[in-house]
Each structure stands twice: as structure tokens, then as C-alpha cells.
Amino acid sequence: MSASNDSSSGFVQVKYNDEIVRMFTLATIIWAAVAFLVGVIIAAQMAVWQLNFNTSWLTFGRLRPLHTNAALFAFAGNAIFAGIYHSTQRLLKTRLCSDVLGKLHFWGWQFIIVLAAITLPLGLSQGKEYAELEWPIDIAVVLIWVVFAINFFGTLLKRNEKHMYVSIWFYIATIVTVALLYIVNAISLPISFFKSYIVFAGIQDALVQWWYGHNAVAFFLTTPFLGLMYYYMPKAANRPIFSYRLSVVHFWSLIFLYIWAGPHHLLNTALPEWLQTLGIVFSVMLWAPSWGGAVNGILTLRGSWNLLRTDPIIKFLVAAITFYAMATFEGPLLSVKAVNSLGHYTDWIVGHVHLGTLGWNGFLTFGIIYFIVPRLWKTELYSKKLANIHFWIGILGILFYYISMLAAGITQGLMWRAIDANGNLVYPDFVETVIRIVPLFFYRAIGGVLFLAGFVLLLYNVYKTIKQAPKDLADETVQVKGASFAVSHSERGHRRLEGMAATFTILALIAILAGSVIEVVPTLSISKYVKTENKVKPFTPLELAGRNIYIKEGCYTCHSQMIRSIPSEELRYGAASTIEESMYDRPFQWGSKRTGPDLARLGKKYPDLWHYMHMENPRAVIKESIMPAYPWLISSKIDFENLGKTISLFKKLGVPYSDREVSDTIASAKTQALGIAARLKDQGVKEEMSDKKITALIAYLQALGQKGEK
Amino acid sequence: MKQQALAHFTDIYLIAIAFFLFLSVFVGYILWVCRKGKKKHYDYLSQLPLHEETRT
Numbered sequence: 001m002s003a004s005n006d007s008s009s010g011f012v013q014v015k016y017n018d019e020i021v022r023m024f025t026l027a028t029i030i031w032a033a034v035a036f037l038v039g040v041i042i043a044a045q046m047a048v049w050q051l052n053f054n055t056s057w058l059t060f061g062r063l064r065p066l067h068t069n070a071a072l073f074a075f076a077g078n079a080i081f082a083g084i085y086h087s088t089q090r091l092l093k094t095r096l097c098s099d100v101l102g103k104l105h106f107w108g109w110q111f112i113i114v115l116a117a118i119t120l121p122l123g124l125s126q127g128k129e130y131a132e133l134e135w136p137i138d139i140a141v142v143l144i145w146v147v148f149a150i151n152f153f154g155t156l157l158k159r160n161e162k163h164m165y166v167s168i169w170f171y172i173a174t175i176v177t178v179a180l181l182y183i184v185n186a187i188s189l190p191i192s193f194f195k196s197y198i199v200f201a202g203i204q205d206a207l208v209q210w211w212y213g214h215n216a217v218a219f220f221l222t223t224p225f226l227g228l229m230y231y232y233m234p235k236a237a238n239r240p241i242f243s244y245r246l247s248v249v250h251f252w253s254l255i256f257l258y259i260w261a262g263p264h265h266l267l268n269t270a271l272p273e274w275l276q277t278l279g280i281v282f283s284v285m286l287w288a289p290s291w292g293g294a295v296n297g298i299l300t301l302r303g304s305w306n307l308l309r310t311d312p313i314i315k316f317l318v319a320a321i322t323f324y325a326m327a328t329f330e331g332p333l334l335s336v337k338a339v340n341s342l343g344h345y346t347d348w349i350v351g352h353v354h355l356g357t358l359g360w361n362g363f364l365t366f367g368i369i370y371f372i373v374p375r376l377w378k379t380e381l382y383s384k385k386l387a388n389i390h391f392w393i394g395i396l397g398i399l400f401y402y403i404s405m406l407a408a409g410i411t412q413g414l415m416w417r418a419i420d421a422n423g424n425l426v427y428p429d430f431v432e433t434v435i436r437i438v439p440l441f442f443y444r445a446i447g448g449v450l451f452l453a454g455f456v457l458l459l460y461n462v463y464k465t466i467k468q469a470p471k472d473l474a475d476e477t478v479q480v481k482g483a484s485f486a487v488s489h490s491e492r493g494h495r496r497l498e499g500m501a502a503t504f505t506i507l508a509l510i511a512i513l514a515g516s517v518i519e520v521v522p523t524l525s526i527s528k529y530v531k532t533e534n535k536v537k538p539f540t541p542l543e544l545a546g547r548n549i550y551i552k553e554g555c556y557t558c559h560s561q562m563i564r565s566i567p568s569e570e571l572r573y574g575a576a577s578t579i580e581e582s583m584y585d586r587p588f589q590w591g592s593k594r595t596g597p598d599l600a601r602l603g604k605k606y607p608d609l610w611h612y613m614h615m616e617n618p619r620a621v622i623k624e625s626i627m628p629a630y631p632w633l634i635s636s637k638i639d640f641e642n643l644g645k646t647i648s649l650f651k652k653l654g655v656p657y658s659d660r661e662v663s664d665t666i667a668s669a670k671t672q673a674l675g676i677a678a679r680l681k682d683q684g685v686k687e688e689m690s691d692k693k694i695t696a697l698i699a700y701l702q703a704l705g706q707k708g709e710k
Numbered sequence: 711m712k713q714q715a716l717a718h719f720t721d722i723y724l725i726a727i728a729f730f731l732f733l734s735v736f737v738g739y740i741l742w743v744c745r746k747g748k749k750k751h752y753d754y755l756s757q758l759p760l761h762e763e764t765r766t
Contacts, residue, residue: 087759090759
């Protein structure tokens, strides 16, 4: 029994469920180790290409999604759940609604993470950043999220504290919005257990993806952590939040504005101008609530600044909020079109992201872990000194990482756009711009190693703390005043609203739906934006098979397919990309990073043999290339069988394939493959290549930018 | 109807109206949050994380 009533005094005993918090805390630590380690590995691969080991499941393209998913869903996800379950029970003065649902949530989430850790290195990917997981895992994510939501809202319903503290609002917004984002962005149609296609295409997919992608940052890495900040900062400093009024304004402004900012990931692209403008305007406006929240967090320490010298927890929390302020200053700056034209596709963005994840999410989580572990295990922290050392090593790691990436990004961005007096590119060979920044990749890897080393100290500290803990870890039991559920009619405004969880949730939903509907719905009528004179042919079946390989190998993690309307870019790659050129692309592959050049108009630029040699060993054709080799594409076979299902599905989704093209899918793919294989043979390739993956990939690469019939 | 709405989506007057609407809501909201007489309630709320219940 978790609670007992004492009707005579009006008090009830509440036994908090701390076991579930302990479980999520340990999971956070374990998965953090994995996420950070994989991060260090892929950072090292950028500096030393040999570390790809010519092995499919160890290449950068497959490990990078593993790193991002592990950091986002495994590390940050478990941290959020631990913090939310710990703070919610205490803020609402009640035990978690259901222990069974809590355990189902925990084990379900860990199972999903394990599935992701297996499938992503195998190349089972939807090819959408931060949304790579294939459809069965997507369904599992949604189901487990619903379990979490039921447990959270059930706890809200049985609360003994009528008013919902601001942290609870942030948790509500997180739960509702993540559900909406994840479901909409993952609407796909499967052709097999391991392969599905997103229903949105081209510009629609781009917009929905970045509406999701940006708001994954907003509602998975920001709002829940802000909720945690509003709880743990006052707890650690033993002082109330600086301004509760500011927190009210912070919450509503932030959730309303954030949802509109997604299009800033697509500036200077083929995305309609009005959407780009909305993305910029709302991103710039985000400065205000973000800094309002940061100031509110830091000023909570007013009068207790001495804690910054003595308490490692306060150090972590204050540094985290400072990094939040830095990242949310830089984000709107990068959303200004002119700055974005320089920074986008470069390592500056990678540095920016890590300023937020390592600094804000990482340090806030470390602070919370150091705070709750001794309390949950009913002991003292093993070593404050180690925690202090962890802090300084971690800070050093972040600075190494960020400064090197900022320098690399600006350097490369400036080199890409350099045009001489005759109107020619100063650095026409893309690889020149890569060689220049490779030394900075080493510094980045050192930064990652330092951050990981600091984390190992946390690991050891937590291990020793738990080891010295008493065996009996009974859940904490407290006596609280019993619930008075009814909201008083004399209460008005926000005060009344805070007592009405359902109404509050609906209002929060309306706030995030406003921007979502206004931005996303118009683009669903894609015909408004497509110029009928710009006819585009869809990919042939073999080209689609090649496209699937391109997605499987994670080529989009290093190559874009979107030539922006910027003079230097058009000089380097050709005419700016149009909406029509990607209108049948599922998923879109505009990309977000160029470690290698843009590929939108790669087709027919090089002979088939060049691509064959390049994939087998990139150094054979570009001496200084840092791209991994893909020798397995030359030995493994094309999956012709699923092509029929793919073409049939695409036709249903509106791609103009004729009935004959649908019925002759496999035959036509094999015929095209024979043609490419024959050309390869003529050019000196000895083995028969007509059924090998490399042939399909060559077909796809040669088709890029060749489908227009203007 | 939908086509008409989309056709006027970038209309300057529509943008001006939307801006005025957003700004009014925001200013009204700030005034509402900051009005007098709520200090006691906000103080109570801000103390919620610090309430230490009696352990049994």
C-alpha cells in the first residue's frame, strides 16, 4: 500500500516510488557511456578515416545515427524520465500512479534502445535525421510514450497538491508535443518488416522533418530539462526560483514560439520564401523567452553565489544554464539568413548542437545525478573532489569541442564562398576545404575524449556511492496534507488554471498547434508550389534500389542534395535546386551537413568507373579524401525482390509510374543493371557486376540532377 | 475556400493583422501575469519544491 489516510488530522502518508527513479538513473548513466563512446569513435573517424575499418557496420554513416539516437533517446530520454518521476511525485505530493506502468515504461524503453542499437549499425534506417528508426520500432516508441503519458497524467489526477508547479507544465508540454511530433513525422507505409517509406515527399517531407527535428531539440532537449531546472536548481540552492512570474511568461512564450522555428533548417533552399521568413522571425523572437528562462535559473542563486565555489552540483547546474544561454543566443543568430548561408552545412552547426547537448543537457543531467544519487541510495556522495574534477575536465572538453568546430565551420564556410576578381571559385576542389579543417577534427576528438574522461569519473563516483549505501533501500515515506481536489470558484485566471490539469493541457496543445498547422498544412497542397512547366521524371526501379543503398549507408550524414540559391554554391554545383527536382523523393535527402560535396547534380559528371573506384577506395580517385571505403557494395547483391512493392507503393502515393512500369519493375531494373555492368566491363572491371549493389548505387548517383525536362 | 485561403497566405494585411493579434495577446498576457495582488500566490508556488514534508 502506497498511502494511508489519517482522516482525523487531514494528513495522509505517501510512499514515493523511488525504485523506478533509481532504475532510470542507472540506465541514464549506462547509456550515456555508450552515446559518448560512439561519439568519440565517430569524431576520431573524421580525423582518421582508417578507423572506419572498411567494415559496413562500423562506418561513420551507420554509427552517426547510432550516436545521435543514443544521445537523444537513450541518454537524454532516460535522464528525463528519472528526473520527471523523481520531481513529479514530490511536487504533487503523491506516489506514482502505477508501479506496473512505471516498470513497463522502463523496460519497454530499454528494449527500444537495444533494438535501435542493433538495427542502426545494420543500416536499417528511414534516412531521416533523429528519426531513423524503422516502423516497428516507431510503433513501440509511441506505445511506450503512451504508457508514460498515462502514468504521468494518472499521477496528476491523484495528486495531493492542487497547484501545479511550473516544472509540471513543462512536462505536460513535453509529453503532448513529442507525441504529436513523433507520430506525424513517422507516418510511413511499410513494404516489409524492415523497410518503409514516409508518406510525405520532397518539400513536404523536408518541412515536416525539420518541424520534427527542430522541435525534438525544443521539446525533448529543452522543455523537459527546463522543467528539471526549475525543480533542481531551487532544491540544490535551497532557494525559491528567482521569479515565478517570469517562469509563467517563459513557459507560454517558449512553447508558442518554438514550434514555428523549424524552417530555419532550410534557409536559402527551395522551401517557399514565406516559410523561411516565418522560421527566421520566430527563431529571433526565441531569444527573449530562452534568455528569460536562463536568467531566471541563474538568478535563483542570488545571495548564495558562494555555493558556486563549494558545491559541485551548483557548478554543474549553473554551467548548464550558462551553456543553455550561449546555445540559445547562437541558435537565433544562425537563423538569420546571411549568417545561415555561411554556417549551414558546416561544422559550426555541429559545434552549436554540442554546445547544447554536452553543455546544457549533459551538465544539467550530471548535476541532477550528483544530487539525487546520494538521496536515492540514502548515503553521502563518495567524493566531492572527483565531482569537481569531473566538472573542470568536462568544461575543458566542451570548450575544445566547440571552439574547434566553430573555427572549422567558419573556415570551411568562408572557403566555399570565396570568389576571385574574375568571378571564379578560389577553392574549386571541395577536398581543399576539407584538408584545411582536418587538424581541427583532431581537436574535436580530444574534446570528446576529455568529456568522456570526466564522465568516467562520474561513473566511478556513482559506483562507489552506491557501494557504500545501506542494503535496505525502502521508498521514502512522507506525511502530506490530503488532497482538496476541487478548484475553488473564488480562484481566477492562471491560478485557477493551474488547478485544472486537463484544461491546462488543452491550452498547451493549442499553443503548439497554432504554428504547426499554419506552417505544415499549406505545404501539404504541394501543387501550389510546383511549376507545371518543370516536369520531372521519377527514378527508375534500379535507381530507387541505389537510393535505398544511399540511405542505408547514411550518405546523407555527409552529403547534401540541395544547391542553395547562393552565387558561390551555383558556381560550384550548378543551378539552384528546385522544388520539382525532389518532389517524388521519399525520404527527401537535402541533408544538413557537408563533410563531402553536394550531390544534387552529380549525375553524368563522372564515368561509371569513377564511381566504382570511388566507392571501392575513395583515395584511388581523390588522394586526400577522408570518405570511408565501401568494398562490400562490390560483393553484395541487389535486393530486386522488394522493388516491385516499392514501385507499386510509390504509384499509390502519386508518383507517375505507368502500369507497365509497375508490372515490369524487376525486369527493367535488371536490364538497366546489365547496361551499367557492361560499361564497367568495357572500362576494365573484371567481375560481373549486374547483380551487385554498386551497380544500383551507380545508377542512382548518375541520375542525380538528370530527371528534369525543362 | 482552401485555395482562396492559401492564395492570400502571404497577404501583407493578413500578416499585419496576425502581428497585431500576437502582440496584443502577448502584452495582455504580460499585464495579466504581472498584475497586483498575486504575490502571495506566486510566493506559495515558488516554494513548492522546497516544501519538506514530514518523513515517517
